[in-house]
Amino acid sequence: MKIKEEEFNKSAEILKGVRLTKAEKSAMISNIYRTEIAPEPSPIASPFIFSSLFMREKVMIALASLVLILTGGGYAAAGSLPGDPLYGIKVNVLEPLALQLTFDETAKDEYKIELLKRRVAELQELRLNANVNIASEEESYHAAEKNITELEASAVYNKNGVNVEIETSVNTYNSLISEPFQLETKIMKGRLMPEMEDEDKDEEDNDEEKEETSLQKNTERIEEVVTEAKKSLDKVEEKIKEVEGTIEGEANETLKETTNPLTESLSF
Amino acid sequence: MESDRPKHSNELKVTFESLFAEYSDVIYRFCLYKTSDKNIAHDLTQDTFMRLWKSMNTGAEIEKPKQYIYQIARNLVIDYYKKAKAVSLDSLEEDGFEARETSAGSEMLSELLLLRDSIDKLEQDYREVLYMRFVEDMGVEEIADTLGVSPNLVSVRINRGKKKLRELFT
Numbered sequence: 006m007k008i009k010e011e012e013f014n015k016s017a018e019i020l021k022g023v024r025l026t027k028a029e030k031s032a033m034i035s036n037i038y039r040t041e042i043a044p045e046p047s048p049i050a051s052p053f054i055f056s057s058l059f060m061r062e063k064v065m066i067a068l069a070s071l072v073l074i075l076t077g078g079g080y081a082a083a084g085s086l087p088g089d090p091l092y093g094i095k096v097n098v099l100e101p102l103a104l105q106l107t108f109d110e111t112a113k114d115e116y117k118i119e120l121l122k123r124r125v126a127e128l129q130e131l132r133l134n135a136n137v138n139i140a141s142e143e144e145s146y147h148a149a150e151k152n153i154t155e156l157e158a159s160a161v162y163n164k165n166g167v168n169v170e171i172e173t174s175v176n177t178y179n180s181l182i183s184e185p186f187q188l189e190t191k192i193m194k195g196r197l198m199p200e201m202e203d204e205d206k207d208e209e210d211n212d213e214e215k216e217e218t219s220l221q222k223n224t225e226r227i228e229e230v231v232t233e234a235k236k237s238l239d240k241v242e243e244k245i246k247e248v249e250g251t252i253e254g255e256a257n258e259t260l261k262e263t264t265n266p267l268t269e270s271l272s273f
Numbered sequence: 274m275e276s277d278r279p280k281h282s283n284e285l286k287v288t289f290e291s292l293f294a295e296y297s298d299v300i301y302r303f304c305l306y307k308t309s310d311k312n313i314a315h316d317l318t319q320d321t322f323m324r325l326w327k328s329m330n331t332g333a334e335i336e337k338p339k340q341y342i343y344q345i346a347r348n349l350v351i352d353y354y355k356k357a358k359a360v361s362l363d364s365l366e367e368d369g370f371e372a373r374e375t376s377a378g379s380e381m382l383s384e385l386l387l388l389r390d391s392i393d394k395l396e397q398d399y400r401e402v403l404y405m406r407f408v409e410d411m412g413v414e415e416i417a418d419t420l421g422v423s424p425n426l427v428s429v430r431i432n433r434g435k436k437k438l439r440e441l442f443t
Contacts, residue, residue, distance in 0.1 A: 010442045016388035017407045023305060024298045025318070033319045034293060037326050038286075139398060139433070143426050185425040 086127050087148070088141030096148040117156050121174045124149040128181040146186035149178060153190055289326055292338055297322065299409060300346050306389060306404065307350045309382055317353060321346045340419050391441055399434030406431055 025033070082091035082099055100120055107113045128145055131137050156171060171190070179187040300321050305314035324345045328335065335341050388408075392400050401420065405411040413431070417424040 010439070012387060013391055013438070013442065016384040019384045020302060020306060020388060020408050021410070023302050025301050025315070029315065030293070030297055033297070033322065034290065036319060037323050040323060139426065139429055143423070183429065185429050 086131055086136070086141070087145035088131070088136065088138065092144055092148075096151070114156075114159050117152060117159060118168075118170050118174070121149065121152045121156065121171065121178075124152060125174050125178045125181065128178065132181060142182055142186045146182065146188070149188055153188055157190065285329055289322075289329055292325065292342070293322055296339065296342050300342060302408065303343070303346055303404075304350060306385060306408065308353065309386060309389070311382075313353065317346065317349050320349050324349075337418060339415075340421055343419050391438065394441055395434055395437050399430050399437065402427055402430040403434045403438065 082094040085091040085095050104113060104116055107116055124145060128137075131141055131145075153171075153175070156168075175188050175190055297318060301314055301318040304317040304321075305311065308314055308317065321342060325335075325338075325342055328341075392403055395403070402416055405416045405419065411419070413424050413427045416431075417427045420427070
């Protein structure tokens with residue numbers, strides 16, 4: 006039966022207005038408080054000493070993995086794709102287990118990159134089988150995001166915060182998946198600031214020292230030039246004073262020479 | 274709700290009653306939507322809060338009360354259908370909740386059936402998300418929090434669900 010959009014909206018509006026009455030609510034509260042709460046039965050202690058050990062999550066996972074591997078379930082899980090029932094076992098049990106069993110740190114990093122590439126391959130296979138849906142995309146996204154987090158915690162980036170293999174895999178992955186599930190690495194967010202190698206640090210320190218020496222030399226030179234300029238300025242001032250004195254003396258002499266004959270002629 | 278269990282029973286009651294005041298209508302609507310029966314919805318709502326009250330009294334730490342209460346209500350609806358044997362368990366698990374025919378014939382319930390029939394034509398992934406969006410006017414973050422999934426997934430489900438829903442309209 007097809008309905009009109011207006012009918013649908015009207016129905017939704019009607020349901021929105023449905024509420025319990027005050028009386029109904031009060032009655033409910035009273036009924037709830039009146040009902041005696043039976044105490045929870047206390048758990049019976051297990052007669053097996055190691056029962057608690059077997060209930061521990063990690064032990065359970067390890068046991069489950071062992072059973073899976075022995076029964077061939079592990080093989081089935083290893084070939085599973087996002088959306089398959091065994092995919093959770095693959096990414097949450099088998100792959101972390103394999104990572105734990107890799108003892109060499111370099112091999113561990115390589116395996117982590119391999120896992121990211123595996124996520125890409127899984128998506129490609131899903132697309133090939135036309136089996137992409139929200140559930141499979143979400144499952145794949147969570148697995149890939151976990152891989153990225155592990156990779157970012159490792160020293161697999163160069164001094165510029167780049168790992169070409171990772172970036173290529175992430176870009177390919179993002180091209181295969183819907184936008185909301187696209188991966189964002191820290192380098193993409195501009196947050197990954199790799200620590201500099203010691204050698205780089207030394208080089209930078211040397212550069213700084215060189216820069217400092219050069220600056221000091223320049224300052225000294227400027228100071229010398231200023232001092233020389235001051236000296237020259239003093240000499241110029243002295244010269245000016247000298248010239249001023251000479252001019253004044255000459256003017257006085259000329260004045261005397263002019264006024265003396267005049268005085269003599271006036272005195273008779 | 275705070276994780277520490279209130280020491281005093283009055284504190285416990287205050288917390289419980291505030292949760293009841295906030296969510297009883299929401300849960301009632303949800304149960305009514307799922308069962309199309311006012312009496313059953315009423316009983317299921319009461320049972321939901323009864324279980325919540327019991328959990329609080331046993332010192333359970335309820336970090337996300339809304340998610341927790343919804344989950345109780347969902348479980349009770351499933352139990353109700355199991356008991357009523359209206360639909361097979363396999364069908365419930367595969368297709369979500371299929372409500373039985375309503376016994377009441379009010380206009381409201383017929384509108385409700387109309388709404389649910391439309392939403393139930395969609396895949397299970399979209400049903401609750403659309404219900405929460407259209408009926409409860411909940412935002413993406415709130416739905417994600419209630420269902421315990423990522424906001425991204427909720428956004429995708431809302432958009433795709435709306436598109437699919439539009440295809441159903443005449």
